[in-house]
Amino acid sequence: MSQSAISRRFFLQASALAGATATIGLAGESKSTKSGAVAPKTMMGVPFEKVDKVRIGIIGAGARGQSVMSDLLNVPKVEIRAVCDIDPRMIELTKKRFSKKGLPEPRLYAKGPHDFENLCKQDDLDFIYIATPWEWHTEMALCAMNHGKHAGVEVPAGVTMPQLWELVRTSERTRKHCMMLENCCYGDNEMMVLAMARQGLFGTITHGEAAYIHNLRMVMNEQDKEGRYVSEAAWRRAWHTKENGNLYPTHGLGPVCWYMGIHQGDRLDSLVSMSSLEASLSEDQQERFKGRGEHYVCGDMNTSILRTVKGRTILLQHDTVSPRPYTRHNMIQGTKGAFADYPERLYLDEVAKKTRKHEWIEGEDALKPYREQYVHELWKRVGDLARKNGGHGGMDYIMCYRVVECMLEGLTPDFNVYDAAAWSAPFPLSIASVKGGGSLQKFPDFTNGHWSGKA
Numbered sequence: 001m002s003q004s005a006i007s008r009r010f011f012l013q014a015s016a017l018a019g020a021t022a023t024i025g026l027a028g029e030s031k032s033t034k035s036g037a038v039a040p041k042t043m044m045g046v047p048f049e050k051v052d053k054v055r056i057g058i059i060g061a062g063a064r065g066q067s068v069m070s071d072l073l074n075v076p077k078v079e080i081r082a083v084c085d086i087d088p089r090m091i092e093l094t095k096k097r098f099s100k101k102g103l104p105e106p107r108l109y110a111k112g113p114h115d116f117e118n119l120c121k122q123d124d125l126d127f128i129y130i131a132t133p134w135e136w137h138t139e140m141a142l143c144a145m146n147h148g149k150h151a152g153v154e155v156p157a158g159v160t161m162p163q164l165w166e167l168v169r170t171s172e173r174t175r176k177h178c179m180m181l182e183n184c185c186y187g188d189n190e191m192m193v194l195a196m197a198r199q200g201l202f203g204t205i206t207h208g209e210a211a212y213i214h215n216l217r218m219v220m221n222e223q224d225k226e227g228r229y230v231s232e233a234a235w236r237r238a239w240h241t242k243e244n245g246n247l248y249p250t251h252g253l254g255p256v257c258w259y260m261g262i263h264q265g266d267r268l269d270s271l272v273s274m275s276s277l278e279a280s281l282s283e284d285q286q287e288r289f290k291g292r293g294e295h296y297v298c299g300d301m302n303t304s305i306l307r308t309v310k311g312r313t314i315l316l317q318h319d320t321v322s323p324r325p326y327t328r329h330n331m332i333q334g335t336k337g338a339f340a341d342y343p344e345r346l347y348l349d350e351v352a353k354k355t356r357k358h359e360w361i362e363g364e365d366a367l368k369p370y371r372e373q374y375v376h377e378l379w380k381r382v383g384d385l386a387r388k389n390g391g392h393g394g395m396d397y398i399m400c401y402r403v404v405e406c407m408l409e410g411l412t413p414d415f416n417v418y419d420a421a422a423w424s425a426p427f428p429l430s431i432a433s434v435k436g437g438g439s440l441q442k443f444p445d446f447t448n449g450h451w452s453g454k455a
């Protein structure tokens with residue numbers, strides 16, 4: 001097993017976080033390519049350099065940036081020293097937040113769409129968090145790494161294959177981490193299922209299901225009193241006029257990749273994708289606004305099927321326009337059992353054999369003993385604080401806390417640039433597959449062989 005797999009296993013097995021410090025000092029190894037040239041060193045298993053406080057810059061202080069800022073300010077040993085946004089209202093909100101907390105105001109950057117480059121040059125920053133519209137993520141993460149900072153980028157990390165490759169190459173060249181901050185990996189259910197998967201409760205894992213099904217029709221149209229678009233209405237709807245595929249793959253996919261141990265002995269290999277017709281967004285626009293003169297091309301429901309090198313399959317869906325309740329599916333199937341979410345339920349072959357009933361174990365009382373047995377160590381330690389302080393039921397606080405902890409203790413991050421690239425790749429690959437009538441698309445091996453643990 002590779003060193004990175006070992007360090008991750010410490011973390012993923014829930015009870016041994018303290019033991020993870022044993023991985024300090026690991027370094028990636030060079031690898032010769034066929035042409036004889038030396039490939040850049042991998043970032044797999046590379047720990048953060050240890051720091052005694054974490055100095056953070058934030059690019060994008062909109063809805064998400066403000067929420068994560070609030071979480072970060074509740075994590076011990078964090079200093080937010082710089083904030084950038086092109087919208088003066090977000091700069092004002094930031095000022096108010098800091099003055100309310102009695103904290104020194106961070107350096108503020110608001111002089112246009114490229115002022116973030118000046119933030120990246122500020123020399124007293126360790127980590128730059130990026131929460132801007134998708135089209136900016138890669139450029140900003142590259143800039144952060146090129147100026148010697150670790151990057152923490154919102155989802156997805158990039159929207160084209162060349163962008164994802166550039167992130168990988170830049171992280172390897174600069175030796176800076178590029179983490180895509182997939183907060184859903186840190187949800188209490190997701191971390192519990194991770195512990196179950198790692199401890200073999202599901203047997204051999206064969207299949208998973210993931211999704212981002214969230215009716216965002218209101219969000220995509222919100223306007224303030226002056227008629228200006230609010231938050232994601234300013235940019236998200238525009239993507240529906242340009243691309244047809246899975247525009248937001250990572251919230252469901254990230255946790256399933258963790259359960260399957262992707263990049264710890266398995267790798268995403270191929271994908272096929274189809275989209276339904278487009279109808280919900282245009283009907284809604286027509287009904288509420290008599291249309292906006294916009295033409296939507298993104299099918300309401302996009303369904304992709306992914307296959308891993310080991311032969312596991314993942315159903316991955318995206319629908320942000322249809323009227324139905326929220327789900328990320330969060331489903332995992334193995335030879336001994338399954339878990340599915342929304343609502344959460346468990347199926348164990350050994351229980352079914354005893355009860356002779358093919359029924360889910362569901363409901364608070366029935367699931368309680370499993371929750372108690374498999375609660376993740378991080379949730380045990382900081383779950384109360386997370387629930388009190390954190391966005392999205394506490395998962396955002398747990399994620400912020402964990403990133404900071406890794407930097408303070410000099411640990412290998414829980415995910416790296418290869419995860420960012422592979423989990424984001426269904427964005428461009430599904431678009432290509434839909435264009436090709438459901439054609440098969442191959443995932444490249446972003447890790448240069450290091451996924452197998454043998455390279």
Ligand SMILES: NC(=O)c1ccc[n+]([C@@H]2O[C@H](COP(=O)([O-])OP(=O)(O)OC[C@H]3O[C@@H](n4cnc5c(N)ncnc54)[C@H](O)[C@@H]3O)[C@@H](O)[C@H]2O)c1
Nearest residue numbers: 060061062063064065085086087113131132134154231232
């Ligand atoms: N992980 C999650 O749970 C989660 C939740 C919501 C949003 N997001 C992601 O976070 C990102 C931001 O989403 P949001 O909801 O905050 O959107 P938003 O529109 O509210 O915020 C984006 C901010 O970026 C600023 N911005 C745009 N271009 C900029 C530039 N060149 N330089 C500096 N600032 C710039 C905007 O002024 C705005 O304040 C998106 O990628 C979104 O997908 C993630």
